[in-house]
Amino acid sequence: MSTNRRTAIAVRSIGVASAAAALALGVAGSAFACSISEFSGSASCDDAGHGVITVVDKDGSRTPVTITVKQGDTQVGQQENVIGSAGGVDVDFTVDWQPNTTYTVTVVKTHGGKVGDTKITTPATACVTTPPPTTAPPTTPPPTSPSESPTTDTPTTTPATESPTPAPSGTTTAPVVADTGNAPSPAAGGTTNLAETGGSSSTPIIAGVAAALVVIGGGSVFALRRRRPAARH
Numbered sequence: 001m002s003t004n005r006r007t008a009i010a011v012r013s014i015g016v017a018s019a020a021a022a023l024a025l026g027v028a029g030s031a032f033a034c035s036i037s038e039f040s041g042s043a044s045c046d047d048a049g050h051g052v053i054t055v056v057d058k059d060g061s062r063t064p065v066t067i068t069v070k071q072g073d074t075q076v077g078q079q080e081n082v083i084g085s086a087g088g089v090d091v092d093f094t095v096d097w098q099p100n101t102t103y104t105v106t107v108v109k110t111h112g113g114k115v116g117d118t119k120i121t122t123p124a125t126a127c128v129t130t131p132p133p134t135t136a137p138p139t140t141p142p143p144t145s146p147s148e149s150p151t152t153d154t155p156t157t158t159p160a161t162e163s164p165t166p167a168p169s170g171t172t173t174a175p176v177v178a179d180t181g182n183a184p185s186p187a188a189g190g191t192t193n194l195a196e197t198g199g200s201s202s203t204p205i206i207a208g209v210a211a212a213l214v215v216i217g218g219g220s221v222f223a224l225r226r227r228r229p230a231a232r233h
Contacts, residue, residue, distance in 0.1 A: 034063040034109060036116025038084065041069075041105045043097050043120060045127035051097040053077065053120060055105055057084030064110040069093050069120075071103050081110055097122045 041055045053076075055067050062083050069077040077093030097103065101122045107115040 034059050034061055034065065034107075034115050036107055036118055039067075039105065039107050039115070039118055041103075041118060041120040043095075043103070043122040046094075047130075049127050049129035051095050051122075051127045053093045053095045053097060053103060055091045055093070057082055057089045057091060058086060059084035060086040063112075065115060066108045066110055067091055068106045068108070069095065069103055070106065071095075071097075071101065076103070096127070099124050099126045 038058045038060075039055060040058075041053060043051065043053050046052050053069055055069070057065070057067070059065070062085065064081045064083050066078065066080045067082050068075060076095045079091050079093070082089065082091055095103075099122055103120045103122065105118045105120060107117075109115060
């Protein structure tokens with residue numbers, strides 16, 4: 001075999017090896033490049049009923065990126081310097097999304113160009129916000145009226161009063177007057193009917209009887225005196 005033929009075969013082998021190496025490097029480089037296919041998103045609701053859009057970054061090259069979420073031309077969320085992993089890194093955006101609405105997720109390398117866009121369509125049912133529990137204000141008991149005041153267990157003792165003894169029928173109850181020694185005693189068994197002077201309706205009769213007794217006594221004395229001298233003669 002001539003020298004020229006050997007040289008040609010060697011050069012051809014080197015070229016084939018170089019092409020294979022370049023192809024292998026290209027495949028390996030594309031495997032570690034940041035691709036939009038490694039990003040996905042979804043819409044959900046948190047425990048309080050607020051809307052949340054979650055973007056998952058599964059970029060194994062760990063390329064820092066900026067993730068932006070838009071609804072039409074309106075930006076509703078953005079997160080910078082996101083570093084993903086092969087296992088996936090979740091990036092949450094609090095968004096009160098509307099049902100059946102499409103949101104756009106844009107991924108841009110922090111130190112390079114744009115990676116791409118991906119779309120998210122929200123569910124048909126909106127989130128329902130759970131109101132916080134309300135605390136009832138403390139109630140103030142109504143004022144207690146005197147009639148509703150609580151009673152005590154101590155019994156109230158009311159002193160017993162003696163009932164007055166009723167006066168016997170037919171008599172007049174008069175106050176007791178101290179005996180001065182000059183007041184006449186009332187008639188027994190009857191009611192007194194004296195005036196303020198001490199007299200009564202029987203006074204004239206008594207005076208008449210007394211006058212008659214005086215006259216009779218005087219006449220008897222006069223008659224006895226006349227009979228005694230006649231007897232001496």
